[in-house]
Amino acid sequence: MRKLSAHYLYLGNGNILEKGVVTCDDDGRIVDIQDTNGSLKESANVEFYSGILIPGMVNTHCHLELSDTKGVIPQHTTLPDFIRHVISIERAPLENRVQRAKVFDRVMFNEGVSVVGDISNGSDSFDVKKESQIKYHTFVEALGSSESVAKAAFQNVKEVLCKAHTMGLSASIVPHAPYSVSSYLMEMIDQHCEDSVISIHNQESSSENELFLTGTGAMAKHLSEVIGLDMCRFNVIHKSSIHSYLDKIATSHPLLLVHNTFMRQDDIELVRSVRGWDRTFLALCPKSNLYIENQLPDLSLFLSQNIPLTIGTDSLASNTSLSMIEEMKVLQDNCDELSLNDIVEMATLNGAKALQLDHQYGSIEVGKSPGIVLLKDVDLKKCKLTANSRSERII
Ligand SMILES: [Zn+2]
Known part of the structure; x- marks a missing residue:
């Protein structure tokens, strides 16, 4: 005692x-x-x-498996170029990747992180998570812009999910982002498990909105030239990216929208009308936003609308640390209306609620x-x- x-x-x-x-x-x-x-x-x-x-704090958005990529990608590239780097960088051998994940898992635990919502594209970090004193919820992330790859992509994430469950890890299948997941793949994710927690990278870049508004811009160029997507078949909706998928995720899923750097008033209204804000949360990753886009989300707007806010560190590919308190400092220093008590609530109970773990944590x-x-x-x-x-x- x-x-x-x-x-x-x-x-x-x-x-x-x-x-x-x-x-x-x-x-x-x-x-x-x-x-x-x-x-x-x-x-x-x-x-x-x-x-x-x-x-204990709740880091709602991390990619532990990218812990070997610290300092590799230059800052302020904007998102399309950042993704190009992530795809093409030479990764450390598996043994070293696991070692780095273990180191940063320890750092997070010692600094007071009790829960992490962690994106995984494969199972490399699962042994570390299983051994960890941190409670992880793994978001097994599906990617596939083209309808033709949807079935194979879904089969792949189902296998990773199965491995997580076999190891006793809490996990759910989630889409990567509006521009990287086809409608068909989104439908399969939505229908896989009706009340699983879903997270999605949302409105992280202005070029993401531009893509859905006009079919042009840096993200359109990236999809066409790097991913090889036939842009003639891309569904331009003349609205921001969140309009392309929000009604495709059933309200039975708690939803965590990550980044939201270019989320505006009408996007907030859309969430309110489609699913409400009771089980919808925003994850803010301010240091990652500054690293990639050199831009922060509209914090005052979110506060004025009473939106439930949580905090994530994102990965070491786009951050210099996995430190929650460093994220909290950036939020405090960029928003006068935020009290320390508000920021602590974001870093603790709101995060636990977003990950459905507030019965024990937060x-x-x-x-x-x-x-x-x-x-x-x-x-x-x-x-x-x-x-x-x-x-x-x-x-
Ligand atoms: Zn991320």
Whole structure:
């Protein structure tokens, strides 16, 4: 049994306890939460930390299997060129890839990540995930722009999914992006398992919207010249990319839209009318957006519309770290309306809800085992992260 306290406890659900005490049993399950109203009496049994205690964090968008690609792809290429690099870079041998995945899994755990929503194109990272102390939900990602490859692509992801399930890993099949998955493939994904969590890279680039609006631009050029797609057969809908697929994903699936860098008011309205925002979440990956497109999503717009926001790191192909607190700093520094409490809720409970794991993770509540994390070197007067702020797992 451990009793922990700090200057503040941010519970992840929006509540704050000044010098509160959280008691965890030997398995990390929370058995008691005490509100001291800010006046903690000295007690031999209480470990007191300087900073803020929060629940274990939830990284809703990562690609652990790309952990060998750190620093390989140049910054600010924009998305079509970034994808061209990802396809063509020479990857490390399997043994090294697994080793890198193991290293960054450890880094994430030690920094306080308890849950990861992780994209996999193959099974290279599965042994690492199985051994990890982090709870992973694997998004087995399907790719195939042309209708002709849909059946083979789906068969391939079903085999990867089967391997994940055989190893006892939580997993679901998901589409990569609107421009890389044909209607037929999207239909098979939707119908495979009616209530599985689906994630999709959404409106990550302006050229993605341009493709669906006009059939032209850098993404159209990429599909034609690099992927070899016959653009005469591409369905130009004269609307942004999200209009091309949203009604093809049944509302029985919880949905996680990733990036949303070029999502606008009418796209938000579309989600509201097609499926509502109760089981639809946005994953923001600000450092990856800056790395690839040098652009951030419209945070003020999302906040003004009460959209449920979560945080992801994306992969080391498009980020310099898999650090949640570094993403949190970027969000804080680029949006005055966001309080640290809001950002913690995004990094914890909202993520757990998006991955349907909030019965155990995401908030400091009796009965849950979310992990307990210390935010240190925080400006406690202003309740702001500083450039030096770090996160460290306590439980
Ligand atoms: Zn991604």
